[in-house]
Amino acid sequence: MKAVVQRRYGSAALGELPVPVPGRGEVLLEVRAAGVDMGTWHLLTGKPYLVRAVGFGLRAPKSPVLGRDVSGVVTETGPGVTEFEPGDEVFGTCGGAFAEYAVAPVAQLARKPAGLSFAQAAAVPISGGTALQGLRGVQAGQRVAVLGAGGGVGSYGVQIARALGAHVTGVCSTGKVDLVRSLGADEVVDYTVADFTGTYDLILDCGGNRRLSLLRKALTPRGTLVLVGAETGAPLTGGFERALHAAALNLFVSQKLLPLMSAERGDVFDELRVLIEAGAVTPAVEREFPLSEALDAVDHVHSRRSRGKVVVTI
Ligand SMILES: NC(=O)c1ccc[n+]([C@@H]2O[C@H](COP(=O)([O-])OP(=O)(O)OC[C@H]3O[C@@H](n4cnc5c(N)ncnc54)[C@H](OP(=O)(O)O)[C@@H]3O)[C@@H](O)[C@H]2O)c1
Structure with a gap:
């Protein structure tokens, strides 16, 4: 073959x-x-x-x-x-x-x-499954920001958060604004023009290049930051140190700072199948x-x- x-x-x-x-x-x-x-x-x-x-x-x-x-x-x-x-x-x-x-x-x-x-x-499978696992616990009416919304994980993040009934802000660079809007984001922020502001119940961070302190300021006191990935180019850990820092800090703050390690499982893919067949995710x-x-x-x-x-x- x-x-x-x-x-x-x-x-x-x-x-x-x-x-x-x-x-x-x-x-x-x-x-x-x-x-x-x-x-x-x-x-x-x-x-x-x-x-x-x-x-x-x-x-x-x-x-x-x-x-x-x-x-x-x-x-x-x-x-x-x-x-x-x-x-x-x-x-x-x-x-x-x-x-x-x-x-x-x-x-x-x-x-x-x-x-x-x-x-x-x-x-x-991987991108959709990661977004689904990162958005567990989101309730209807909550405010969710997806960073890197025009990428693989982010494109599912926007749609799944919407399907859960959240108000979704997608954050991306200029060339991805139209895509993120078409995915159903309530608001789209082109970060090359203005950084995203507001207060969110959950931030799904698929972009990985913002400082934890800045992200925490954009969270409610009991809000959740899900760290999906970072591409800093560091040869040894490639940005994983930010996730380790978040995991340590998580022990001492009221917000939840959660590095995500998504699982590749058939039952997760089945959940995605149901969302897709219902027309909530494409x-x-x-x-x-x-x-x-x-x-x-x-x-x-x-x-x-x-x-x-x-x-x-x-
Ligand atoms: N934790 C897990 O289990 C898990 C699972 C899957 C993926 N990941 C990781 O999550 C991250 C996102 O994955 P993805 O598949 O969605 O990637 P992707 O399709 O490349 O999307 C990532 C988005 O992040 C933004 N970005 C910011 N800085 C970047 C950089 N230095 N290089 C590339 N993109 C950058 C880009 O958006 P703008 O152009 O709008 O800035 C890009 O559209 C990656 O680091 C990946 O390795 C983790």
């Missing part, structure tokens, strides 16, 4: 590999599309080095194929699998989605939402790249030019 093969951090190329064999609790997928996000760039480069230490392979990538977000058709089931059968259309995550075939654990899969293309479905796919241009897709996301989601189609 064709696959974007990655034997070491920092380089990958289209190559040929044998079709993998599903083990216990796994299925073999004929991949139709694979999502791209900042995490794909982190796994390609092995930077910041912290990503290597959290289970993706210290010296070399554990998965010889790049890509995690996946949609496709089940072609074979491994021992013990009762949840899916050949022919089922699914979406979720796996190790090695940039390939014609991939093996995925059933615990990381859900049925593809009715009415979505495979490309749209592959844009959902993946904002900006661009599709063929498998042969998968690395260009990763570059496009890393360049910060992407709006919403980017997908590789197989």
Whole structure:
């Protein structure tokens, strides 16, 4: 099969590999599309080095194929699998989605939402799941700010917060204002013109470049700051130190300062399927790249030019 093969951090190329064999609790997928996000760039480069230490392979990538977000058709089931059968259309995550075939654990899969293309479905799992988990506990009528609202996680954050009945302010750079408005934000702040002001019950921070003290000033006394990610470029921790600082400070303040580590689970993807089928959430796919241009897709996301989601189609 064709696959974007990655034997070491920092380089990958289209190559040929044998079709993998599903083990216990796994299925073999004929991949139709694979999502791209900042995490794909982190796994390609092995930077910041912290990503290597959290289970993706210290010296070399554990998965010889790049890509995690996946949609496709089940072609074979491994021992013990009762949840899916050949022919089922699914979406979720796996190790090695940039390939014609991939093996995925059933615990990381859900049925593809009715009415979505495979490309749209592959844009959902990691970004949508992260936004959903970051917005847990939001009540109707609360004020929510989404920073980085025109990015992958943020584009779901705006829609999910709206679906929960919150008043949503999306914060982004100029080129993403139209997108964020179209996603249903009640207010859109172009931070190149004016920084966002106001008082929020929850801030979902997907941009990661504002100081904690500034963010805390924009929260109610019992408000919640969810730190999704930061791209400071620091080679060792890549901005994670801000999350550690927040976790320590959280012990001493009335506000909740919560670094998020989202889980890739089929039940989370099922919740997203329900929101999508109800019409509350639609993946904002900006661009599709063929498998042969998968690395260009990763570059496009890393360049910060992407709006919403980017997908590789197989
Ligand atoms: N905690 C978790 O479990 C988890 C899960 C998924 C992703 N993440 C992390 O969360 C962050 C957002 O992910 P994403 O997939 O939404 O990324 P994305 O699609 O690139 O969106 C991030 C947005 O943040 C803004 N931004 C600010 N500074 C940036 C910088 N130096 N480089 C790139 N973008 C910058 C950009 O918006 P403007 O152009 O409007 O400034 C961009 O649209 C990333 O750091 C990612 O690694 C964490």
